[in-house]
Amino acid sequence: MRRKLAAGNWKMNGTTEALQELSALQATHSDPNVDILICPPATLIAAAAQTCQGGPVMIGGQDSHEKSDGAHTGDISAAMLRDAGAKAVILGHSERRAGHHETSEDVRAKARTAQAAGLMTVICLGESLGQREATNTLDIIGAQLSLSVPDSSTGENLVVAYEPIWAIGSGMTPTADQIGEVHDFIRTRLESRFGPGVGRSVRLLYGGSVKPDNAAEIFSISNVDGALVGGASLTNADFSPIIEALEKA
Numbered sequence: 001m002r003r004k005l006a007a008g009n010w011k012m013n014g015t016t017e018a019l020q021e022l023s024a025l026q027a028t029h030s031d032p033n034v035d036i037l038i039c040p041p042a043t044l045i046a047a048a049a050q051t052c053q054g055g056p057v058m059i060g061g062q063d064s065h066e067k068s069d070g071a072h073t074g075d076i077s078a079a080m081l082r083d084a085g086a087k088a089v090i091l092g093h094s095e096r097r098a099g100h101h102e103t104s105e106d107v108r109a110k111a112r113t114a115q116a117a118g119l120m121t122v123i124c125l126g127e128s129l130g131q132r133e134a135t136n137t138l139d140i141i142g143a144q145l146s147l148s149v150p151d152s153s154t155g156e157n158l159v160v161a162y163e164p165i166w167a168i169g170s171g172m173t174p175t176a177d178q179i180g181e182v183h184d185f186i187r188t189r190l191e192s193r194f195g196p197g198v199g200r201s202v203r204l205l206y207g208g209s210v211k212p213d214n215a216a217e218i219f220s221i222s223n224v225d226g227a228l229v230g231g232a233s234l235t236n237a238d239f240s241p242i243i244e245a246l247e248k249a
């Protein structure tokens with residue numbers, strides 16, 4: 001059985017006062033039957049890990065470099081994330097693919113290094129609206145999946161997040177059939193590449209405008225093991241009902 005995972009991506013939001021939201025989240029979910037991951041900005045990781053120490057909330061980074069150290073101004077290594085208390089890292093988010101020209105090959109190299117450093121990697125895939133309208137979405141997702149996921153992946157160190165670019169921050173979500181089609185496809189591909197044991201143990205998250213009012217429906221879709229949530233993960237008031245919907249799913 002795969003453990004469910006509610007993951008929050010704070011993106012470039014939050015200063016020290018946002019740690020109050022983490023304390024509230026810890027207090028609300030003292031014994032969850034789902035895993036909870038919050039990925040705050042890098043400046044808050046150490047303090048967030050401290051705040052969440054001994055509790056149910058795991059802390060993660062939003063990116064890490066493919067090299068383990070060296071002359072890479074402004075970048076963060078996987079070992080640095082670990083050292084700060086992170087247990088996971090988001091890699092290949094569409095905002096980094098677009099804004100930092102990251103290719104799937106870059107994402108794979110980063111993921112290999114992060115997994116070797118002991119981090120759980122949350123690898124993001126997703127098509128643009130133009131791609132969905134012009135081509136076969138499954139071809140896009142299939143190519144991103146095979147190129148972005150390293151051979152070193154296991155059920156413990158890999159989570160795949162399907163985040164259609166057009167659904168991120170837009171209030172638009174795909175239909176349940178559209179989400180199910182992509183998630184079933186990712187599951188089948190993982191099973192054929194890694195074998196049924198590993199392929200069935202990798203958790204698949206949906207991301208893109210997940211809110212308290214649509215979470216239950218999304219979590220009822222086959223092969224959706226949780227969500228990667230942006231805006232609605234910033235406050236305990238919004239994120240807690242999403243976690244509760246996942247606990248009930």
Ligand code: 13P
Nearest residue numbers: 009168169208209230231
């Ligand atoms: P929103 O939930 O704000 O649409 O963001 C989704 C996302 O990009 C999470 O990584």
